[in-house]
Amino acid sequence: MKQKLPLKILTGFLFLILLAIGFVLAVRKPLWNDEIFTQTRNIDQASYAAILTGKIVEGNNCPIFYLIQKGVCDLVQYRFPKVWDSREWEFSDLRSQLILRIMPNIFTAGTLAIIFYFFARYYSFGAGVYGLLVALSSLMVWGYWVEARPYPLWFFLTIVQSMLFILLMRKEFQQERLWAWLTLVNILLSLTVIFGVVQTLLISFLLYVWLEKRPGKYLWFAAVPTVISLFYYFQTLKLKFFVPDHPMNLIYANLPLDRALIFLFFGIVLGVYSFKKRQKTQPVDFGESRPYFVFSLMMIATALGFLLIFKLIQPLSQEGVFQLPHRYFFYLTPVGILSVTVFSIYLLRIFKGQLWMTINCVIFLGGMLVIRILKTFYELSQQGPY
Amino acid sequence: MNYRNRGLTEMIQRVIFLGKGIVTLSLVMVFVLAIGKEYRAVKPLWKMTVKNLDRLIDPEEIQAKARLNTLNNYMPASYQPLLEFVESHGAKNNGKIQNHYVDYYEKIVEFMPQNADAHALLGFCYYHLAEPQKAIAAYQKAVALNPQFFWSAYSLGVIYFQNQKYPQASAVLSSAISSSVDATLTLLYRSRVYQPLIAIADKDLPSRLRKGYENAYVLLVLSQYRQKKFAEVIKSCRAAIKADFEHKYFFYEYLGAALDAVGEKGLAVQALQQAIVLKQTAVSRLSLPEDIALEVF
Numbered sequence: 001m002k003q004k005l006p007l008k009i010l011t012g013f014l015f016l017i018l019l020a021i022g023f024v025l026a027v028r029k030p031l032w033n034d035e036i037f038t039q040t041r042n043i044d045q046a047s048y049a050a051i052l053t054g055k056i057v058e059g060n061n062c063p064i065f066y067l068i069q070k071g072v073c074d075l076v077q078y079r080f081p082k083v084w085d086s087r088e089w090e091f092s093d094l095r096s097q098l099i100l101r102i103m104p105n106i107f108t109a110g111t112l113a114i115i116f117y118f119f120a121r122y123y124s125f126g127a128g129v130y131g132l133l134v135a136l137s138s139l140m141v142w143g144y145w146v147e148a149r150p151y152p153l154w155f156f157l158t159i160v161q162s163m164l165f166i167l168l169m170r171k172e173f174q175q176e177r178l179w180a181w182l183t184l185v186n187i188l189l190s191l192t193v194i195f196g197v198v199q200t201l202l203i204s205f206l207l208y209v210w211l212e213k214r215p216g217k218y219l220w221f222a223a224v225p226t227v228i229s230l231f232y233y234f235q236t237l238k239l240k241f242f243v244p245d246h247p248m249n250l251i252y253a254n255l256p257l258d259r260a261l262i263f264l265f266f267g268i269v270l271g272v273y274s275f276k277k278r279q280k281t282q283p284v285d286f287g288e289s290r291p292y293f294v295f296s297l298m299m300i301a302t303a304l305g306f307l308l309i310f311k312l313i314q315p316l317s318q319e320g321v322f323q324l325p326h327r328y329f330f331y332l333t334p335v336g337i338l339s340v341t342v343f344s345i346y347l348l349r350i351f352k353g354q355l356w357m358t359i360n361c362v363i364f365l366g367g368m369l370v371i372r373i374l375k376t377f378y379e380l381s382q383q384g385p386y
Numbered sequence: 387m388n389y390r391n392r393g394l395t396e397m398i399q400r401v402i403f404l405g406k407g408i409v410t411l412s413l414v415m416v417f418v419l420a421i422g423k424e425y426r427a428v429k430p431l432w433k434m435t436v437k438n439l440d441r442l443i444d445p446e447e448i449q450a451k452a453r454l455n456t457l458n459n460y461m462p463a464s465y466q467p468l469l470e471f472v473e474s475h476g477a478k479n480n481g482k483i484q485n486h487y488v489d490y491y492e493k494i495v496e497f498m499p500q501n502a503d504a505h506a507l508l509g510f511c512y513y514h515l516a517e518p519q520k521a522i523a524a525y526q527k528a529v530a531l532n533p534q535f536f537w538s539a540y541s542l543g544v545i546y547f548q549n550q551k552y553p554q555a556s557a558v559l560s561s562a563i564s565s566s567v568d569a570t571l572t573l574l575y576r577s578r579v580y581q582p583l584i585a586i587a588d589k590d591l592p593s594r595l596r597k598g599y600e601n602a603y604v605l606l607v608l609s610q611y612r613q614k615k616f617a618e619v620i621k622s623c624r625a626a627i628k629a630d631f632e633h634k635y636f637f638y639e640y641l642g643a644a645l646d647a648v649g650e651k652g653l654a655v656q657a658l659q660q661a662i663v664l665k666q667t668a669v670s671r672l673s674l675p676e677d678i679a680l681e682v683f
Contacts, residue, residue: 027443030452033459087489089459090452094445356406360413367417374424381431 007120014132015113022105023098026146030092031100035148039100040080043070054235061236062229064191065150068103100148107152108145111159112136115337118163122170123345130369131341137372139379140254140326140333150192151330157189158199158334165203165295166342168211169288179212183221190225194236197229199331202298206291241324242314247307250324254332255300256375258368259340265364266293266343269350289346296339303329453497460490465582472583475679476514483511494579495527502532503579509541510682521545529558536562536570536595540602541680548676552609556618559606563625567595574683584683591683600631601678607640608675619644633672635664 042056043066051070054061073079078099115135120128135141144151164182167173189196204222244250270293273284310324344365351357441447462468468487470478488511494504509524525542532538539562546555571591574580584591603626610618623641627634642657
């Protein structure tokens with residue numbers, strides 16, 4: 001308990017610093033086309049009832065984010081200050097930028113602080129710092145930190161969902177309480193983004209395999225979120241997309257190659273040690289990293305599957321059809337952050353006592369992190385004043 | 387034997403140790419090189435970021451960037467339809483002029499009200515989209531912002547002349563004629579508004595400009611003559627004759643008529659005789675004043 005309090009205070013300070021950074025970003029970044037569209041068409045012009053019943057003109061019509069934004073706007077009596085011409089790609093207005101980005105900033109800053117707290121509390125302080133650096137070196141985090149659309153909330157809920165899953169798989173804590181929290185997160189996720197149901201179903205499948213065999217436990221946990229998602233899915237706008245020339249770039253934007261390499265390296269180590277374990281030569285405890293590895297692998301496979309489906313069903317003509325954006329695979333960013341951090345921790349744990357492998361691992365993981373930080377800084381600097 | 391085995395084991399251990407060292411060093415080298423490469427790319431950007439830290443929140447820069455991105459979104463994919471519209475003097479309109487070009491130039495003048503070239507192009511489009519009042523207002527702004535640019539004043543003069551507003555036409559055409567050819571050409575070549583059009587237009591801009599000056603003189607002389615300002619007609623005709631335009635006979639005709647009107651019969655006869663001679667040898671006939679149209683460049 002004595003150790004937890006300073007950590008909580010530190011996390012609180014960290015949250016405030018991140019919040020301040022977020023507001024600087026909010027001020028520096030004009031509102032852009034999609035944010036303005038969401039605000040003018042689906043928040044200003046839509047009623048609470050229309051939002052709640054999914055009757056809004058969005059590719060993703062799950063209501064929570066829009067309800068929150070409408071609530072904030074009503075609270076401060078804000079309306080978008082001008083009649084918007086859809087070709088007006090960006091709009092700079094300080095009040096709008098601050099008000100519309102309050103909640104996204106809280107979600108992202110909160111997520112980053114939670115990442116630090118989670119790893120610092122359940123692993124080590126160093127792991128907390130490392131996890132935070134991994135998160136901050138993600139280009140998509142900076143790109144969507146203050147986006148006045150559902151992405152920050154999706155980021156927040158995916159991280160919390162993964163963390164609760166990891167804690168459940170550690171089997172050290174009050175399982176019922178964790179289960180209840182995860183159920184709540186699954187329901188919130190299904191009310192945030194339609195794709196959230198895929199995450200929920202994958203987690204449910206893994207928990208069924210590894211932890212909980214009673215089907216009744218999955219009623220609120222998985223069935224209700226699925227029904228909610230289906231309800232919104234059937235009402236949503238069915239947009240058509242074409243897949244760009246280099247489709248893998250959509251994945252790499254969220255899960256860069258350097259992170260995929262760590263993922264791959266851990267997979268090889270996991271495979272080798274699992275094989276050794278079968279031979280009963282060297283038992284190694286991979287703990288929660290193994291199910292999380294499987295979960296991450298399934299998430300990546302799902303992304304590739306969706307990419308393939310989009311490619312197969314894309315219309316022949318690209319006229320009037322949207323290009324599939326990388327943000328549709330945004331869930332890979334939080335999964336990538338947690339995977340890299342958890343796998344890095346476990347790689348160092350596995351090789352504890354093996355000086356040579358530990359040194360190599362530190363060089364490899366540290367090198368990858370520095371490269372990612374530099375690459376992300378480069379990309380952000382190239383984008384101009386924001 | 388044991389001694390030999392021990393020696394072999396030690397040797398193998400040394401080789402393994404060496405191998406491990408080489409692997410680790412290689413790993414270090416790979417990362418040093420990779421990080422070095424990234425660092426070299428980032429270094430100037432980092433320096434710039436630190437240097438501009440005091441301008442972390444610069445509303446003007448942010449707004450300028452937002453406006454630039456918006457303008458990029460408005461920017462037409464092709465200028466060919468606009469060029470056809472310009473060259474056909476509004477006859478070829480594929481229906482995209484309003485949405486693709488007028489909206490774009492309106493956005494430019496909204497963000498950059500000092501951009502005379504966008505005002506001028508808007509004036510041209512409005513005129514041929516049957517919005518004469520908006521056209522006059524746009525051209526007036528263009529002339530006020532950039533009096534050195536011949537084509538804006540010329541086009542405004544043409545509109546006034548067509549609307550029989552001769553005093554206004556005289557004033558603005560005099561201003562057009564007094565602008566320098568070099569200044570107009572320089573402004574044309576430097577203008578970011580005209581550049582995309584000039585790039586695809588197959589035109590000899592200096593020749594076009596010379597033709598424009600001749601037309602401006604024609605309309606000026608006619609405007610002054612219709613106001614019965616014969617002294618000014620004489621002055622303008624003499625200036626036009628001095629400029630040695632292709633249809634010099636026209637200016638001799640009006641010089642003669644104006645001289646006659648002010649009582650200079652002898653000089654009038656001389657001018658008219660000169661007009662007859664030149665008219666007989668002229669390669670082409672002058673366009674009718676009604677046919678003189680607005681031009682962009």
